[in-house]
Amino acid sequence: MNLIQLADTLFSRYARISRADKTGGAKCICCGKPDHWSTLDCAHFVGRSCMALRWSIDNGWPCHRTCHDAPEHLVKYERALLAAYGQDFVEDLKWRGKRYQKAPNEEELTQIINQLTFKLTVYANKKSIG
Numbered sequence: 001m002n003l004i005q006l007a008d009t010l011f012s013r014y015a016r017i018s019r020a021d022k023t024g025g026a027k028c029i030c031c032g033k034p035d036h037w038s039t040l041d042c043a044h045f046v047g048r049s050c051m052a053l054r055w056s057i058d059n060g061w062p063c064h065r066t067c068h069d070a071p072e073h074l075v076k077y078e079r080a081l082l083a084a085y086g087q088d089f090v091e092d093l094k095w096r097g098k099r100y101q102k103a104p105n106e107e108e109l110t111q112i113i114n115q116l117t118f119k120l121t122v123y124a125n126k127k128s129i130g
C-alpha cells in the first residue's frame with residue numbers, strides 16, 4: 001500500500017466513524033437511512049482526482065454501496081448537503097473542487113496520514129466503535 005492508498009483508507013474510516021452514533025450507526029448521505037458505518041462506503045462529492053478535497057471531511061460522507069453506484073447519486077448527494085448545510089457550503093465545495101492543486105509530496109502525505117491516525121484514535125477512545 002502506498003501513502004496515497006493509506007491516506008485514502010484512513011480517510012474513509014474517519015469520514016464514516018466520525019458520523020456514527022454510539023452504536024456505530026451512520027446515515028447514508030444519499031437516502032438518509034442508517035446502517036453500521038463499517039458496511040457503508042465513503043462517497044466523495046467532488047471526485048478524488050481533486051487533491052484539494054480528497055481528504056477533506058466536508059467532501060466525504062457515509063453512503064450505501066448501492067446508493068453510491070446509482071446513476072442519480074450526485075443529485076441526491078447535493079440535495080442532502082444543501083438541506084443540511086445550505087447553498088454556501090455546497091458552492092464553496094464546488095469552487096474548491098475546481099481549483100488546481102498538485103499532488104501532495106511524501107512529507108505532506110505523511111502529515112495527512114498522521115492527522116487522520118490521530119483523529120481516528122480520538123474517535124476510537126470516544127466511542128466504542130473502532
Ligand SMILES: [Zn+2]
Binds near residue numbers: 032
Ligand atoms: Zn443509501
